[in-house]
Amino acid sequence: MTVEALRWQGDALELLDQRLLPDRISYVTCRDAVQVATAIRDMVVRGAPAIGCAAAFGIALDPKEASYEVLAKSRPTAVNLFWALERMRRARDKRAEAEAIFAEDLAVNRAIGANGAKLIPRGARILTYCNTGALATAGHGTALGVVRSARDKAISVIACETRPYLQGARLTAWECMQEAIPCTLITDNMAGYLMSRKEVDLVIVGADRIAANGDTANKIGTYTLAVLARRHGLPFYVAAPLSTFDAKIADGSLIPIEERPADEVTGYRGTRWAPEGVAVRNPAFDVTPAELITALVCEKGVVQAPDREKIRSLLD
Numbered sequence: 505m506t507v508e509a510l511r512w513q514g515d516a517l518e519l520l521d522q523r524l525l526p527d528r529i530s531y532v533t534c535r536d537a538v539q540v541a542t543a544i545r546d547m548v549v550r551g552a553p554a555i556g557c558a559a560a561f562g563i564a565l566d567p568k569e570a571s572y573e574v575l576a577k578s579r580p581t582a583v584n585l586f587w588a589l590e591r592m593r594r595a596r597d598k599r600a601e602a603e604a605i606f607a608e609d610l611a612v613n614r615a616i617g618a619n620g621a622k623l624i625p626r627g628a629r630i631l632t633y634c635n636t637g638a639l640a641t642a643g644h645g646t647a648l649g650v651v652r653s654a655r656d657k658a659i660s661v662i663a664c665e666t667r668p669y670l671q672g673a674r675l676t677a678w679e680c681m682q683e684a685i686p687c688t689l690i691t692d693n694m695a696g697y698l699m700s701r702k703e704v705d706l707v708i709v710g711a712d713r714i715a716a717n718g719d720t721a722n723k724i725g726t727y728t729l730a731v732l733a734r735r736h737g738l739p740f741y742v743a744a745p746l747s748t749f750d751a752k753i754a755d756g757s758l759i760p761i762e763e764r765p766a767d768e769v770t771g772y773r774g775t776r777w778a779p780e781g782v783a784v785r786n787p788a789f790d791v792t793p794a795e796l797i798t799a800l801v802c803e804k805g806v807v808q809a810p811d812r813e814k815i816r817s818l819l820d
């Protein structure tokens with residue numbers, strides 16, 4: 505992967521503007537915490553681990569008390585953001601800590617990839633959702649990192665487009681094509697049809713926050729895929745670093761879910777297709793109950809049939 509989502513220059517953070525992909529590669533330069541928070545809120549950078557890394561660099565650039573609050577308010581669901589801010593608060597050398605968070609995320613993703621690859625059969629047709637690749641992390645990726653690590657098994661990817669923000673179509677399909685990983689793009693509502701035709705072997709997704717009982721918040725539409733996977737007897741895997749686990753949240757009903765602007769649903773990039781004034785809902789994430797998750801993959805290994813007990817011992 506030659507394109508990086510985040511580039512730390514010592515006195516500035518450069519963020520690949522993911523809003524412009526796949527058409528244009530352009531970086532936004534941030535020199536203080538307000539600029540980083542704005543970039544997170546406006547989706548210049550997105551994906552739970554990448555948001556955490558960006559927030560850490562935001563503190564490194566601008567280590568004053570108000571920076572923590574402004575960054576904490578940028579997006580509510582991915583717990584990596586709050587995890588990174590807590591780490592930064594405790595650190596004496598803010599720059600070194602931000603660089604460590606970034607470097608560790610890359611190493612952790614490679615470990616997730618190696619652990620997850622063991623679950624992937626040769627020739628598997630892997631359905632995935634949203635973007636969980638190098639663009640969503642410090643590099644390699646979580647769910648898409650598992651795909652990367654399994655690529656010598658002649659796997660192929662089915663990328664759901666991921667309405668309304670199209671992370672699957674714009675980012676995952678692009679990442680796969682950059683690396684010549686075979687990838688077929690579908691609209692989200694085609695997943696059940698392909699499963700019913702036995703054209704999918706497994707589903708793997710990332711996570712934005714995993715509650716203490718294993719309930720998992722991820723991109724809106726993930727829950728639908730988990731239900732479909734269960735209906736069709738397919739494994740449904742969640743790949744995420746330990747920084748995405750939130751032991752303070754007892755179950756998924758307590759995870760804060762971001763509501764995003766209506767214009768993401770009524771149109772795209774200035775083209776509106778819905779009637780003006782129509783009522784709209786736009787929750788950006790949903791919660792998949794632990795009972796629908798075949799296994800969680802993290803840097804420590806694989807947790808089959810996750811539950812409260814297993815997650816407690818994982819986090820000990």
Ligand code: MRU
Pocket residue numbers: 550551552553582633634635636637640641645646647671709710711712722723724788
């Ligand atoms: O709204 P986004 O694009 O930040 O949502 C991203 C996701 O839901 C990803 O699946 C999740 O952050 C895991 S990324 C490794």
